[in-house]
Amino acid sequence: xxxxxxxxxxxxxxxxxxxxxxxxxxxxxxxxxxxxxxxxxxxxxxxxxxxxxxxxxxxxxxxxxxxxxxxxxxxxxxxxxxxxxxxxxxxxxxxxxxxxxxxxxxxxxxxxxxxxxxxxxxxxxxxxxxxxxxxxxxxxxxxxxxxxxxxxxxxxxxxxxxxxxxxxxxxxxxxxxxxxxxxxxxxxxxxxxxxxxxxxxxxxxxxxxxxxxxxxxxxxxxxxxxxxxxxxxxxxxxxxxxxxxxxxxxxxxxxxxxxxxxxxxxxxxxxxxxxxxxxxxxxxxxxxxxxxxxxxxxxxxxxxxxxxxxxxxxxxxxxxxxxxxxxxxxxxxxxxxxxxxxxxxxxxxxxxxxxxxxxxxxxxxxxxxxxxxxxxxxxxxxxxxxxxxxxxxxxxxxxxxxxxxxxxxxxxxxxxxxxxxxxx
Amino acid sequence: xxxxxxxxxxxxxxxxxxxxxxxxxxxxxxxxxxxxxxxxxxxxxxxxxxxxxxxxxxxxxxxxxxxxxxxxxxxxxxxxxxxxxxxxxxxxxxxxxxxxxxxxxxxxxxxxxxxxxxxxxxxxxxxxxxxxxxxxxxxxxxxxxxxxxxxxxxxxxxxxxxxxxxxxxxxxxxxxxxxxxxxxxxxxxxxxxxxxxxxxxxxxxxxxxxxxxxxxxxxxxxxxxxxxxxxxxxxxxxxxxxxxxxxxxxxxxxxxxxxxxxxxxxxxxxxxxxxxxxxxxxxxxxxxxxxxxxxxxxxxxxxxxxxxxxxxxxxxxxxxxxxxxxxxxxxxxxxxxxxxxxxxxxxxxxxxxxxxxxxxxxxxxxxxxxxxxx
Numbered sequence: 160x161x162x163x164x165x166x167x168x169x170x171x172x173x174x175x176x177x178x179x180x181x182x183x184x185x186x187x188x189x190x191x192x193x194x195x196x197x198x199x200x201x202x203x204x205x206x207x208x209x210x211x212x213x214x215x216x217x218x219x220x221x222x223x224x225x226x227x228x229x230x231x232x233x234x235x236x237x238x239x240x241x242x243x244x245x246x247x248x249x250x251x252x253x254x255x256x257x258x259x260x261x262x263x264x265x266x267x268x269x270x271x272x273x274x275x276x277x278x279x280x281x282x283x284x285x286x287x288x289x290x291x292x293x294x295x296x297x298x299x300x301x302x303x304x305x306x307x308x309x310x311x312x313x314x315x316x317x318x319x320x321x322x323x324x325x326x327x328x329x330x331x332x333x334x335x336x337x338x339x340x341x342x343x344x345x346x347x348x349x350x351x352x353x354x355x356x357x358x359x360x361x362x363x364x365x366x367x368x369x370x371x372x373x374x375x376x377x378x379x380x381x382x383x384x385x386x387x388x389x390x391x392x393x394x395x396x397x398x399x400x401x402x403x404x405x406x407x408x409x410x411x412x413x414x415x416x417x418x419x420x421x422x423x424x425x426x427x428x429x430x431x432x433x434x435x436x437x438x439x440x441x442x443x444x445x446x447x448x449x450x451x452x453x454x455x456x457x458x459x460x461x462x463x464x465x466x467x468x469x470x471x472x473x474x475x476x477x478x479x480x481x482x483x484x485x486x487x488x489x490x491x492x493x494x495x496x497x498x499x500x501x502x503x504x505x506x507x508x509x510x511x512x513x514x515x516x517x518x519x520x521x522x523x524x525x526x527x528x529x530x531x532x533x534x535x536x537x538x539x540x541x542x543x544x545x546x547x548x549x550x551x552x553x554x555x556x557x558x559x560x561x562x563x564x565x566x567x568x569x570x571x572x573x574x575x576x577x578x579x580x581x582x583x
Numbered sequence: 584x585x586x587x588x589x590x591x592x593x594x595x596x597x598x599x600x601x602x603x604x605x606x607x608x609x610x611x612x613x614x615x616x617x618x619x620x621x622x623x624x625x626x627x628x629x630x631x632x633x634x635x636x637x638x639x640x641x642x643x644x645x646x647x648x649x650x651x652x653x654x655x656x657x658x659x660x661x662x663x664x665x666x667x668x669x670x671x672x673x674x675x676x677x678x679x680x681x682x683x684x685x686x687x688x689x690x691x692x693x694x695x696x697x698x699x700x701x702x703x704x705x706x707x708x709x710x711x712x713x714x715x716x717x718x719x720x721x722x723x724x725x726x727x728x729x730x731x732x733x734x735x736x737x738x739x740x741x742x743x744x745x746x747x748x749x750x751x752x753x754x755x756x757x758x759x760x761x762x763x764x765x766x767x768x769x770x771x772x773x774x775x776x777x778x779x780x781x782x783x784x785x786x787x788x789x790x791x792x793x794x795x796x797x798x799x800x801x802x803x804x805x806x807x808x809x810x811x812x813x814x815x816x817x818x819x820x821x822x823x824x825x826x827x828x829x830x831x832x833x834x835x836x837x838x839x840x841x842x843x844x845x846x847x848x849x850x851x852x853x854x855x856x857x858x859x860x861x862x863x864x865x866x867x868x869x870x871x872x873x874x875x876x877x878x879x880x881x882x883x884x885x886x887x888x889x890x891x892x893x894x895x896x897x898x899x900x901x902x903x904x905x906x907x908x909x910x911x912x913x914x915x916x917x918x919x920x921x922x923x924x925x926x927x928x929x930x931x932x933x934x935x936x937x938x939x940x941x942x943x944x945x946x947x948x949x950x951x952x953x954x955x956x957x
Contacts, residue, residue, distance in 0.1 A: 407816025554905040
């Protein structure tokens, strides 16, 4: 072996030894994130991590990203093999399931850190805060001012939303013009979480719900009661009367149908607002959810950050989360991917949600009407049962029978899980 | 083997050391495969069998408990109910609803918390029929699973003969020495190489109810008189649509197997048949078909097993809908075990699935056994 090779070998050894020595100082915190593949999200998140690492010398956060489809599975697998990272991000409605399963520990942020946050951005389970989101999402009824005015349809406001009769009459009138394939696009193509997120507010607006929120132990009389059946009958009639596209709607039609003018109205999230605004401009309206009898609500809670149960450095993990929920980062995410910033002060810093901004209405919707999906570990199953029930009713199944079956399935699941920690 | 060697001591005596060594080498060489089969097939199967008798969840802080056969009875509980029409209390006449149909008491009054009918609690209508004025119900606890069971059998019953037959037809067509025949062979085989997920997504576009390729084509060749059909959105067309697409995707594979079988039949047999004056049908019936006997059994068994495992198409294209028209056993096992976090329920379905496939395979073996014609 010649001297040059020796030199290289020694150098390598030095690097290895030196590396381990220097890594001993700040403790590494691992962070798992669901947004692999999204360049903008990655850039913003890396900026936060870099700023955090530079702001103190105790901890270094390392990011690991997963594609969204595989994220929940990865967390479950990691939990089973006891290799969870320190900081995880979690979809709001799933959080209670993970907290109950013992994957997460409550946050210990400083007093008042979440005071100004939108209610939907705070994840609470069993009276303790487990997760917090940098943003929330909201849905609205997309409409064209010119179309509504041409058909003498009142433009609703937050204070005075459409009533059931008004809303239904508007749909019939719009369908009657013959200018549109369908009066309203509900987004039936988006199977999965969209159904409970977007449609359970209609059920709640009828005065029903997926589960009795006073006990979280039964859906009997709530998901199959009188109001729920009234909702189901109305829901089915939307499809029977051909006012909305059915469950076999193509995803591409969902994306472009309203912009192309084939659908008169569209029930859609704030994430679709920017392309719609670019295509339609000032004529575009974001209308609040109709009041179907029991007040208007929309869904809430998006992806949030939390600390894993077996993190050895919860202090550092909490410090990172507290660092990340500063207004400037909330605003950065909002500007980057169009989400609703979680505080009013952050909203003021953004392009779209500042007062007078084109999407400011979504911030109001979120603040005024948001009702989170049932915060119980059983939500994961409930969401699937709800999705199937609504799809079946849309396809013509008997409303009472379908809701009875859904209620039974939800109750059987709660029973099989010993009440999911409710009711002692 | 053990029995026979015990009976013939001379043979045992002649077994030299090198033969035993060869045996050991054989086992050693097979061991990686055996290990993997044990790890990924046999152990999971035993686990599924055991878990099916517990209340194991995918994630849960609660301890696992033995629950006996509850998972199976939840899946396969049935009941019957006969209802008399509602009669007017004074006149005794049958009450009619607005549309002039005979009215019956609501089924849910019997199946939901009715202390007089505890055995019907939680059951749902599977089918109902009228016999005279009385109405008969067949009820099931898990209607979705029973539908999945029947849908899977229906799928197998159509797919096995249709796919096997079509594959044979294609094999006969391309088993000719024509210029460019390889192009056809490639075209027929191509769908097999493409991932089922990709094929499913493509066919979802083809079947689109508003502006899909199939509807456009039908409207074109019928000069606009054919109304667009929502193939996957309609509970009567969804399953046939899946079948057609599955046959198209899988037919090439079995065509190749038939082709291999065809090419083992010696040409001299056909020559002899020609000399005897046999026509084309007779050649097929008395030379080709007997020569394909073993191939036919193989193709049939493979198609049957593949068809029982119907999952990908359903998962990508219909998710079991509309109205459970495309629910299948495997789709239910995955949905329950994974999505609904009920590992025990999913395991119970897997066990039922195993029994079913075993039974069908045994029946097939029996029907296609070697018969002594002598």
